[in-house]
Amino acid sequence: MNFIKGSAHFQLGLDKFEQVEKLFTQNPDMVGIAFVGRSNVGKSSMINSLFGRKTAKTSKTPGRTREINVFSFNVGDKDTVDPELPPFFFFDLPGYGHAEVSKQMQKNWNILMATFFEMMPTSVCILNLQDARHPDQKSDQEFHTFLKNSPHYTALAFNKIDKLKKQKEKAALQKRKKDLFAKYKWVKQIHFVSAESSAGLPQLEQALVSFLLEQHQIKNLD
Numbered sequence: 001m002n003f004i005k006g007s008a009h010f011q012l013g014l015d016k017f018e019q020v021e022k023l024f025t026q027n028p029d030m031v032g033i034a035f036v037g038r039s040n041v042g043k044s045s046m047i048n049s050l051f052g053r054k055t056a057k058t059s060k061t062p063g064r065t066r067e068i069n070v071f072s073f074n075v076g077d078k079d080t081v082d083p084e085l086p087p088f089f090f091f092d093l094p095g096y097g098h099a100e101v102s103k104q105m106q107k108n109w110n111i112l113m114a115t116f117f118e119m120m121p122t123s124v125c126i127l128n129l130q131d132a133r134h135p136d137q138k139s140d141q142e143f144h145t146f147l148k149n150s151p152h153y154t155a156l157a158f159n160k161i162d163k164l165k166k167q168k169e170k171a172a173l174q175k176r177k178k179d180l181f182a183k184y185k186w187v188k189q190i191h192f193v194s195a196e197s198s199a200g201l202p203q204l205e206q207a208l209v210s211f212l213l214e215q216h217q218i219k220n221l222d
């Protein structure tokens with residue numbers, strides 16, 4: 001099973017915490033993935049590589065950059081949508097760690113994200129993207145103190161591994177993986193990927209699809 005490329009459709013953008021509350025109150029059974037990371041870490045590129053080239057472009061409407069963008073998508077075999085499976089959802093979250101944003105914008109982000117992670121059903125997992133060359137930055141650490149008490153299934157993906165040319169850099173990252181697992185005990189998986197070269201993406205996609213199918217199955221047993 002895989003993501004059906006080209007099946008992702010933009011549903012809506014949320015920029016007020018009341019909208020987030022409304023979405024999750026009305027749709028407590030959403031199964032999906034929340035993409036979150038520093039701005040510029042490659043969230044849009046990753047989404048395009050996973051779901052089809054033009055997906056994240058839909059969200060490039062000016063003013064949407066500070067919004068939570070909600071997309072639906074399908075899962076199936078090769079290019080065929082599985083009719084037994086309902087649509088799944090992914091959330092392209094506004095990036096954290098902007099040095100240049102105003103205090104007010106930072107405050108809005110905090111309120112929006114706090115509401116999002118508090119209300120988000122546990123059938124949605126969190127995929128935190130970090131830069132493989134600069135992992136565990138201050139803003140990443142801050143995000144993880146925020147995540148620490150979250151009941152959500154969390155995976156970490158280090159993007160831009162194509163930029164690690166030297167063996168030494170790759171070895172250092174592998175070592176870092178062990179340290180990070182120890183430090184961030186709530187992280188269930190760590191992936192090394194490149195949205196640009198697609199390295200590691202098939203494995204990440206399989207892991208995400210497994211999570212979605214498992215959650216779908218749990219819901220249908222209830």
Ligand SMILES: Nc1nc2c(ncn2[C@@H]2O[C@H](COP(=O)(O)OP(=O)(O)O)[C@@H](O)[C@H]2O)c(=O)[nH]1
Nearest residue numbers: 039040041042043044045159160162194195196
């Ligand atoms: N070398 C390399 N560059 C990447 C990769 N992923 C994203 N980028 C570049 O990083 C920049 C920011 O990417 P974008 O997807 O807009 O980041 P976002 O702000 O997190 O959505 C762009 O110039 C991308 O081309 C990657 O895996 N490798």
Ligand SMILES: [Mg+2]
Nearest residue numbers: 040043044045
């Ligand atoms: Mg983006």
